[in-house]
Amino acid sequence: MNAILKKPTNLSVRTDLLEEARALGINLSHTLEIALTAEVKKRREGEWREQNQEAIAAYSRLIEREGLLSDSYRTVMRGDD
Numbered sequence: 001m002n003a004i005l006k007k008p009t010n011l012s013v014r015t016d017l018l019e020e021a022r023a024l025g026i027n028l029s030h031t032l033e034i035a036l037t038a039e040v041k042k043r044r045e046g047e048w049r050e051q052n053q054e055a056i057a058a059y060s061r062l063i064e065r066e067g068l069l070s071d072s073y074r075t076v077m078r079g080d081d
Helices: 015-023 028-051 053-064 069-073
Strands: none
Touching: 015 028, 028 053
């Protein structure tokens, strides 16, 4: 099992927000890790979309022109019963 290394970090947080979070028993480290994980994922997905926008656009044009291979099997959507 791989241990996840953690590093102490200094942050600046609004005093009122920090006090309220502590009063509510919020684990600051855990909450920050969750928020950072989500933000990193969102940014990486955005970068991927930007880097691949030409391929995505080309694929979309191909689908518009040719349709999907599975279209011939989709009788429910076409109304063929």
